[in-house]
Amino acid sequence: MNTKLTIFTAILVQDSALSISGLDRESTSDQPFTVVDGKPVLSGRGLKGAAVAMARRFFDPLPRAVSEIGPQKELRRSAWLFRNAEHKAGNETPRLRSGVGILQATGARAQHVLYDREVMPAGTKWELDLRVDWRLVGNDEQAAEVEGILGYVLDKHWKEGRCWLGGGAARGLGFCHLTELKAYRIDDTQYEKWVKSHRVLGKEYELQTEFPHCAPTKSWFFRTLDVDVSFGAYHPTDSDSDWGVDMLAIGPHEFEQGSQRSGTGSWARPSWAQDAALPADEPARKVEQLTDRAILMDGDAPLIPGSSIRGPLRHAFSRSQLGKCKDPHLHQGSVGKEDAAGDLFGTVEQSSALLIRDATAQGDWSAARLHMHAEDEFSAGSYGTAKRDAVRLLQGTFAVRFVIEGGEKSEVERKQKDLDRLIALGKIGHLPVGGHKTKGAGFGQWKPGDWKSADVLGVPKTDCRLTGRAEEETKRPSPSFPEPRASEKTWIQITAPATDKSWPSGSAVLTLKDICANLPSQVKDHLTAWWCEPAIDFSVSRPQT
Secondary structure, eight states, rough: OOOOEEEEEEEEEESSSSSOOOOOOOOOOSOOOOOEEEEEEEEEEHHHHHHHHHHHHHHHSSOOTOOOOOSSSOOOSEEEOOOEEEOOSOOOOOEEEEEEEOOTTOOEEEEEEEEEEEEEEEEEEEEEEEEEEGGGGSSHHHHHHHHHHHHHHHHITTTTEEEOOSSSGGGGOOEEEEEEEEEEEEHHHHHHHHHTTTTTTOTEEEEOOOOOOOOOOSOOOOEEEEEEEEEEEEOOSSSOOOOOBBOOOOOOOOOOGEEEEESSSSOOOOOOTTTTTTTTTTTHHHHEEESOOOOOTTTTTTOOOOOHHHHHHHHHHHHTTOSOOTTTTTTOOOOOOOHHHHHHHOOOOSSSEEEEEEEEEHHHHHEEEEEEEOOOOTTOBBOOOOOEEEEEEEEEEEEEEEEEEEEEEEHHHHHHHHHHHHHHHHTTTTOOOOOOOOGTTTTOOOOOOOOOEBBBHHHHOOOOOOOTHHHHHHHHHHOOOOOOOOOOOOOOOOOOOOTTTSSTTTSSSOOHHHHHHSSSSHHHOOOOOOOOOOOOOTTTTOOOO
């Protein structure tokens, strides 16, 4: 069978919100989502970039038929072909997600670091169609290698949840996994039929029972930790007595501040209203309620963005270094590789080795809309018009996922220990998250699980084989260059008018062809370079500018 194409199909499921920036369009967002003909689109360019970046972790060198970086003797088309992906049937539309920089010294908002972006909500599904074109590779053996690399990335990593797409992956966005992963091979006899059927795969096409894999040649190390961050009744000891309530306040985008979606949680009612009958319009009013300050929701449950966990962790780490870490918001993110916090949390020049996924409330949760006001210190009454209400989460548990990765095992283990020391602060309630930390919110209990490793131990190639044109060039004998002989260097200067009789008759212009034809034979044999100094006679013709 002469294979022409390998087609991988799968369903991409978002485990967190996804941000894929597109071209500028009419939008109130700083980073609008990619939209084509009114529909959100996951660009093939972004998919391929993520796949190539993942492949470079495990394969060195990566075949040129996949991708090439740096100056090459010739450009060639990649054998990986990625189509744009459209989300499956659903009414999901991009939502606004805001972000703000926090000063590590005071915890206050940094100036000029407020931004927002459009994101697709967690749970959105996309249909993937990824292809490997065997005709763009030198031979079947090399094509099988290119196919196996993509199959390894999809089956062993993307399918297992190690798939990070778009922007803000270190801050919780773009965590995805694959389902319904399949591989098909299209031969010569099936190719024409596949094209005429509008490229629709049917049962008659060969489904690969053994998924194509290629053994990695480079080691890479992953460490994953799940931490439950819970809020609710505070128990300082093992007794059943409650000392108070740990609340959470993370505000949404300004566009959603005035209305609060109720979701699937329970909402507290005043004690004097517990026995009162619900009004007839209560179900309708529970869908959305008015408030001055809402809490951030992801669908029907409250959300803690990965950035809201990452910020407190970085600031706690900076404080533990006794002033040795720079505040990135005061240095425009350029803190340098020598900065201890930059080494763990990343810089503008080096990606972060620590990824933190968004977390939504698991199971039952409860919230309340609290009425507040500022107190007049003289009369102890309400101060002017400072009466307001705000929503607070009263009870809920969030599953936060941490991922540390790297090519050196010792470096990954060192960063793992640094993170363990920070999480220990959360276990004793000294790592508040969210807003209103000075007003009793954000002090949840952190309960970490066990670290899970997914190390990839690659076996380097002893005979690294190049592909395509580069392989052909290795078979060619190296050209032998003559040894320079300094004693025979000769400069020849020729100045002859066009009317000189020694040159070919009728030659109105002195050309290189004429000079070569009339040079002595001993000069022709050793001529290696030309140095030409043309002269222009402006009295004859004036150049036009």
